[in-house]
Amino acid sequence: MDIQNKRIVITGATSGIGxxxxxxxxRYEGTKIxxxxxQMRHIPIAMNxxxxxxxxxxxxDIDALFDFAEKEMGGIDIFISNAGxxxxxxxxxxxxxxxxxxxxxxxxxxIYATKKMLELHKKSAxxxxxxxxxxxxxxxxxxxxxxxxxxxxALDGFIQGVRFEFPPQGRLLGIYPIGVKRSHPxxxxxxxxxxxxxxHYLLQTPPREVARTIIRGxxxxxxxxxxxxxxxxxxxxxxxFPFISNWYSRATTKQLSTTAG
Ligand SMILES: NC(=O)c1ccc[n+]([C@@H]2O[C@H](COP(=O)([O-])OP(=O)(O)OC[C@H]3O[C@@H](n4cnc5c(N)ncnc54)[C@H](OP(=O)(O)O)[C@@H]3O)[C@@H](O)[C@H]2O)c1
Numbered sequence: 001m002d003i004q005n006k007r008i009v010i011t012g013a014t015s016g017i018g019x020x021x022x023x024x025x026x027r028y029e030g031t032k033i034x035x036x037x038x039q040m041r042h043i044p045i046a047m048n049x050x051x052x053x054x055x056x057x058x059x060x061d062i063d064a065l066f067d068f069a070e071k072e073m074g075g076i077d078i079f080i081s082n083a084g085x086x087x088x089x090x091x092x093x094x095x096x097x098x099x100x101x102x103x104x105x106x107x108x109x110x111i112y113a114t115k116k117m118l119e120l121h122k123k124s125a126x127x128x129x130x131x132x133x134x135x136x137x138x139x140x141x142x143x144x145x146x147x148x149x150x151x152x153x154a155l156d157g158f159i160q161g162v163r164f165e166f167p168p169q170g171r172l173l174g175i176y177p178i179g180v181k182r183s184h185p186x187x188x189x190x191x192x193x194x195x196x197x198x199x200h201y202l203l204q205t206p207p208r209e210v211a212r213t214i215i216r217g218x219x220x221x222x223x224x225x226x227x228x229x230x231x232x233x234x235x236x237x238x239x240x241f242p243f244i245s246n247w248y249s250r251a252t253t254k255q256l257s258t259t260a261g
Contacts, residue, residue: 009079062116131173137152
């Protein structure tokens with residue numbers, strides 16, 4: 001897909017992968033970008049970047065985002081559903097509110113935005129793209145993330161199924177990163193003083209590199225992108241030699257049971 005002159009929405013644009021996607025895509029000639037998040041001070045002032053504050057776990061905020069995009073840009077050609085929240089803890093520590101919040105943000109928001117993009121393009125022959133940031137953890141079970149992994153596996157299944165409902169001019173892209181450097185400690189788990197795992201520290205790709213790979217994938221009309229090669233080599237290794245992942249999983253679960261409060 002040619003990115004020039006495209007009207008783009010990026011969720012999770014205030015940090016990490018989404019922020020880098022916003023910065024890189026804004027350099028293409030003629031692009032207009034609506035950058036979505038909650039902490040708007042992280043969105044730069046630029047001619048072609050329009051900030052939009054939204055709580056993506058709320059249906060009404062996603063409706064408002066689509067109305068805003070129609071008013072500001074006359075439509076959306078590329079919707080990158082990238083916002084996500086992380087929960088790192090053993091399952092026994094997670095409460096109903098944790099499940100509800102993470103599923104609404106990570107799963108419902110992407111599913112609903114995809115539905116809205118399909119509705120928006122029902123009567124148009126213009127090319128469009130929906131890109132969804134899933135996670136390599138949808139493909140490799142590891143301890144410490146059961147609820148988060150549940151959200152990403154749900155998204156993975158959704159992508160495989162909804163692909164068949166896309167019209168010929170519509171593209172759907174699944175993005176499967178693992179171990180991307182974060183500028184802050186990971187999500188809700190970190191707030192409670194939990195640490196992330198050894199594997200996360202070992203395999204860290206800068207978000208700018210991940211964003212570059214995603215953009216190359218968009219330009220080449222890929223259906224899936226695995227933008228963190230080192231981490232994916234580790235996934236391959238762990239799936240091929242299960243005794244390594246068994247050892248790693250037992251050690252991490254033990255670490256979590258002793259450190260989690
Ligand atoms: N980092 C990794 O290793 C990794 C690995 C696999 C998959 N992923 C996925 O990749 C995506 C981006 O990850 P990242 O590491 O770049 O994350 P990040 O730096 O933590 O940024 C998350 C973004 O999502 C937004 N967000 C979270 N909850 C939101 C909500 N309820 N409403 C609106 N915005 C919300 C945040 O906005 P505000 O801060 O403004 O609220 C922020 O811009 C996520 O879907 C994540 O699950 C990341």
